[in-house]
Amino acid sequence: MPVMSLLQQQLKSLYGLLSGxxxxxxxGAGSSEQGVTLLECLVAISVVALLGAMITPPLFVAAATRVxxxxxxxxxxxxxxxxxxxxxxxxxxxxxxxxxxAVVDSLDADPPTIPSGFLKSIDETCNTYEDQQIPANxxxxxxxxxxxxxxxxxxxxRTRSPNxxxxxxxxxxxxxLDFDVGIRVYSVRAEDNLGRLSAxxxxxxxxxxxxxxxxxxxxxxxxxxxxxxxSGALCNYQNNGGLPCN
Numbered sequence: 001m002p003v004m005s006l007l008q009q010q011l012k013s014l015y016g017l018l019s020g021x022x023x024x025x026x027x028g029a030g031s032s033e034q035g036v037t038l039l040e041c042l043v044a045i046s047v048v049a050l051l052g053a054m055i056t057p058p059l060f061v062a063a064a065t066r067v068x069x070x071x072x073x074x075x076x077x078x079x080x081x082x083x084x085x086x087x088x089x090x091x092x093x094x095x096x097x098x099x100x101x102a103v104v105d106s107l108d109a110d111p112p113t114i115p116s117g118f119l120k121s122i123d124e125t126c127n128t129y130e131d132q133q134i135p136a137n138x139x140x141x142x143x144x145x146x147x148x149x150x151x152x153x154x155x156x157x158r159t160r161s162p163n164x165x166x167x168x169x170x171x172x173x174x175x176x177l178d179f180d181v182g183i184r185v186y187s188v189r190a191e192d193n194l195g196r197l198s199a200x201x202x203x204x205x206x207x208x209x210x211x212x213x214x215x216x217x218x219x220x221x222x223x224x225x226x227x228x229x230x231s232g233a234l235c236n237y238q239n240n241g242g243l244p245c246n
Contacts, residue, residue: 075185075218101156102136107182111197112139112155153186180224184217
């Protein structure tokens, strides 16, 4: 019981100190020491709270910036994957007009205004995109998580090859010889702003929120393509040398 009595006395002393009733403290002179100890605790708590208030905002900024940069990296990978797909078509000589992106006047094409009716997903059960040609003013929703919900929006277009109008006339299997491809990948959060989007890349700077990815593309990639029929070139070389062309 001595321990309980001592604890009760300490509680009474602390109550008397907090209420300002010094006379109720049975330890008298020791009250100033108790008060100093309590003041030190209050100061320590204030310092910790101040440090927390100073540190928390930079932590939020760092986390938001890291998320934004991660999305930008994924967007660039999607754009590069589309470039690789088109480059593979050209290398195999399978880049007929219907297999390529829609034609625009220049790489400074207008931003997209509407979503397409397809979904490109890693989940085959909800994937409806089979490399169809998407109009240049549309974006293709892309699902990279397999939940059948779009995570990004991609706009793809190309410039017209020289003499394509005359050479492709009446030739459905015409293959352009020289053209450029432009790709813009937006965050899915930009879907609400279709018709008001910008073509300028999003600024990947420190941010506490989503930055400007609701209006600007996370990735912009332009690539040029040149095709030559290597087998035909070899045939011509053989003919010039007087050899038969198989």
